[in-house]
Amino acid sequence: MAERILEKQHEHEREQERERLREQEQKDLEVESHRGARPLEGFAGGHTTWTGDQDDGAAARVHAGDAEASWEASERQARLEPAEPKDEDEDTSGLRRE
Numbered sequence: 001m002a003e004r005i006l007e008k009q010h011e012h013e014r015e016q017e018r019e020r021l022r023e024q025e026q027k028d029l030e031v032e033s034h035r036g037a038r039p040l041e042g043f044a045g046g047h048t049t050w051t052g053d054q055d056d057g058a059a060a061r062v063h064a065g066d067a068e069a070s071w072e073a074s075e076r077q078a079r080l081e082p083a084e085p086k087d088e089d090e091d092t093s094g095l096r097r098e
Helices: 002-033 052-062 066-078
Strands: none
Touching: none
């Protein structure tokens, strides 16, 4: 008897899942039937239209000098030299030199 109740429960859960999937499929078909602007793709980690070429182009611009900067920093560290300040007009406290 317990097996029969458990089997009915499982069947009910499977039917609910099938109904949920049918509803989702119907929504997808309705959206796909209309042409026009699409919502943001990839916002929640899904498929996007962003291409690898776009990544490569952006990375080339943003990280163009990273290898040289890293090499120079490693060389300074190996010679135990202090890091160069980013702005020569300011010292490490953020105050202007006179």
